[in-house]
Amino acid sequence: MGDTRLAIRKVAFKHALAVTASATAAALLVEGVSKSFRRETGESVLALDNISFAVGHGALAALVGPDGAGKTSLLRLLAGLIKAERGRLSVLGIDAARDPQAIQSRIAYMPQRFGLYEDLTVRENLDLYADLHAVTADARRTQYTRLMDMTGLGSFKQRLSGKLSGGMKQKLGLACTLIGSPELLLLDEPTVGVDPLSRSELWEIIRQLVKDGLTVLLSTSYLDEAEACEWVLVLNEGRKLAEGPPAHVSELAHGRTFLAEPPAGTKARDFQARLLIDPDIIDAVPESGLVRVVTQLHADQSALRTFAGATARPTPARFEDGFMVLLHQAKGADTAHANPPEAEVPVSGRDNGAPVVEVRDLERRFGDFVAVDHVTFSVKRGEIFGLLGPNGAGKTTTFRMLCGLLPPSGGTLTVAGVDVRRDRASARQHLGYVAQMFSLYGQLTVGENLDFFARAYGLGGNQKRDRIAWALSQFNLEPFVNLPSAHLPGGFKQRLAMAAALLHRPEILFLDEPTSGADPFARREFWRRITALAAEGVTVIVTTHFMAEAEYCDRAAILDSGKVLAQGTPAELRGHASQKAGRMATMEDAFIAIVLKARGEPALKSALAAR
Numbered sequence: 001m002g003d004t005r006l007a008i009r010k011v012a013f014k015h016a017l018a019v020t021a022s023a024t025a026a027a028l029l030v031e032g033v034s035k036s037f038r039r040e041t042g043e044s045v046l047a048l049d050n051i052s053f054a055v056g057h058g059a060l061a062a063l064v065g066p067d068g069a070g071k072t073s074l075l076r077l078l079a080g081l082i083k084a085e086r087g088r089l090s091v092l093g094i095d096a097a098r099d100p101q102a103i104q105s106r107i108a109y110m111p112q113r114f115g116l117y118e119d120l121t122v123r124e125n126l127d128l129y130a131d132l133h134a135v136t137a138d139a140r141r142t143q144y145t146r147l148m149d150m151t152g153l154g155s156f157k158q159r160l161s162g163k164l165s166g167g168m169k170q171k172l173g174l175a176c177t178l179i180g181s182p183e184l185l186l187l188d189e190p191t192v193g194v195d196p197l198s199r200s201e202l203w204e205i206i207r208q209l210v211k212d213g214l215t216v217l218l219s220t221s222y223l224d225e226a227e228a229c230e231w232v233l234v235l236n237e238g239r240k241l242a243e244g245p246p247a248h249v250s251e252l253a254h255g256r257t258f259l260a261e262p263p264a265g266t267k268a269r270d271f272q273a274r275l276l277i278d279p280d281i282i283d284a285v286p287e288s289g290l291v292r293v294v295t296q297l298h299a300d301q302s303a304l305r306t307f308a309g310a311t312a313r314p315t316p317a318r319f320e321d322g323f324m325v326l327l328h329q330a331k332g333a334d335t336a337h338a339n340p341p342e343a344e345v346p347v348s349g350r351d352n353g354a355p356v357v358e359v360r361d362l363e364r365r366f367g368d369f370v371a372v373d374h375v376t377f378s379v380k381r382g383e384i385f386g387l388l389g390p391n392g393a394g395k396t397t398t399f400r401m402l403c404g405l406l407p408p409s410g411g412t413l414t415v416a417g418v419d420v421r422r423d424r425a426s427a428r429q430h431l432g433y434v435a436q437m438f439s440l441y442g443q444l445t446v447g448e449n450l451d452f453f454a455r456a457y458g459l460g461g462n463q464k465r466d467r468i469a470w471a472l473s474q475f476n477l478e479p480f481v482n483l484p485s486a487h488l489p490g491g492f493k494q495r496l497a498m499a500a501a502l503l504h505r506p507e508i509l510f511l512d513e514p515t516s517g518a519d520p521f522a523r524r525e526f527w528r529r530i531t532a533l534a535a536e537g538v539t540v541i542v543t544t545h546f547m548a549e550a551e552y553c554d555r556a557a558i559l560d561s562g563k564v565l566a567q568g569t570p571a572e573l574r575g576h577a578s579q580k581a582g583r584m585a586t587m588e589d590a591f592i593a594i595v596l597k598a599r600g601e602p603a604l605k606s607a608l609a610a611r
Contacts, residue, residue: 118162167198
């Protein structure tokens with residue numbers, strides 16, 4: 001790993017003038033910075049360890065790394081919200097330790113959960129932040145017009161922000177952040193929880209801001225976003241793994257990346273699970289019906305390879321491939337190739353092929369507003385079914401009706417043979433539900449959360465004790481058993497929520513955007529577990545904004561404005577997308593094509609296209 005770090009640091013230094021400029025001209029200069037925190041358990045955690053880098057004026061730069069890598073801590077240091085214990089930070093030429101308020105008057109920082117006031121309108125939120133930044137009346141007229149045009153929120157000025165879709169909320173948050181005309185913009189996971197269309201629109205805004213001369217540093221769990229930046233810093237457990245142009249991270253996977261076609265009759269996700277057991281394989285992920293493989297050893301890029309009996313052809317490496325190489329080297333082979341998760345046959349046993357969820361003409365109205373409009377689909381036992389759609393499409397409302405948490409306005413709904421409209425309590429006994437915000441109790445420890453949910457599911461005595469012990473072991477939560485769940489990194493909150501949902505061995509698992517904000521390594525671990533559950537007969541219905549994850553589904557439905565626009569296998573849905581020269585159509589291509597066609601809008605050019 002030392003050789004790899006040395007090589008990429010040399011490359012980064014060689015190309016530094018293209019992005020970072022000299023120290024005196026740098027917008028951001030970080031030298032030997034370290035920061036630690038103390039958990040409520042008394043344990044000291046080193047969040048950042050001797051970090052150094054520089055970013056030049058007008059650059060578009062990214063921070064990437066697993067959960068707990070130190071990305072948010074670094075952004076908060078740069079925003080002058082916390083102080084480093086060692087080292088020096090200079091922001092726009094200002095010493096962060098000496099004058100953090102001077103920094104804050106010249107920058108804008110948008111945290112993961114930006115503070116919009118949901119009982120205020122779009123215009124009232126803008127007015128509030130303009131008041132906080134002492135923006136004059138004349139400046140407001142100019143800024144409001146520019147920001148409304150940029151974000152497309154002009155026709156929604158009188159709408160309550162709480163009534164906006166997730167993508168619109170992010171755009172409004174960005175507009176409020178920019179109201180003071182900052183010289184530097186810090187964004188912490190700005191596209192988490194937004195659909196592919198909104199993500200592309202947000203990136204169009206970011207691109208325009210950089211074109212206008214603004215310096216932007218963002219953290220992201222979408223590695224294609226990092227690849228679209230000029231410079232990237234890769235962190236892991238508070239340490240710097242690499243810095244430099246994204247192409248040089250991609251180069252680490254050169255000669256190691258292949259596309260393999262699963263054997264006949266084998267699902268891509270099952271073939272992926274088989275490949276991940278091989279210690280010579282660093283990474284494997286479904287991609288457009290194939291499996292993308294990254295190997296330990298370099299190979300002749302013109303030669304075919306064979307993996308588990310399947311022929312694979314070489315393919316150009318991308319940033320995500322190089323990132324996984326770096327992460328594999330940092331975490332070690334034992335971590336990357338841990339034993340596959342145990343899956344349990346649900347208490348009702350297996351009956352593959354039989355529909356376990358049936359929805360017919362499902363409808364839900366809120367006054368005159370139709371949130372779900374005559375939705376119909378069915379899911380067989382052991383299937384993974386995806387509910388995809390833009391923010392506000394009706395996915396979560398459908399989920400809540402399926403789980404018996406919200407009564408339908410019309411239609412029929414059967415779960416595990418139980419009519420949900422007539423017997424919601426009985427239906428809930430057959431299912432587990434992971435909500436978008438995980439529904440964990442932040443003030444309770446990991447162990448207390450598991451105890452609470454076990455009791456809620458009717459478990460007691462030895463059964464409760466055994467199931468909690470299973471959950472702690474299977475999800476590697478033992479080290480955190482006494483830690484309040486609010487202090488868990490995002491990936492471990494996801495694990496805890498999943499563990500709680502599986503305590504009572506449900507037949508059906510509902511997952512509402514379970515990987516939102518999770519890093520690529522955590523997402524792979526999550527889907528490995530879901531694949532194992534489905535193989536044992538658990539039925540899984542999932543919503544996600546990561547369209548690459550839709551490749552794990554047996555079938556999926558794409559919704560918009562409460563209606564099903566298209567339904568079928570991933571291959572059938574990809575057939576809706578136009579073929580692009582040099583690459584296969586993806587689920588994201590299909591999603592955008594299907595939604596825009598239904599809306600009667602022209603095709604959208606991705607703001608994340610190669611530079």
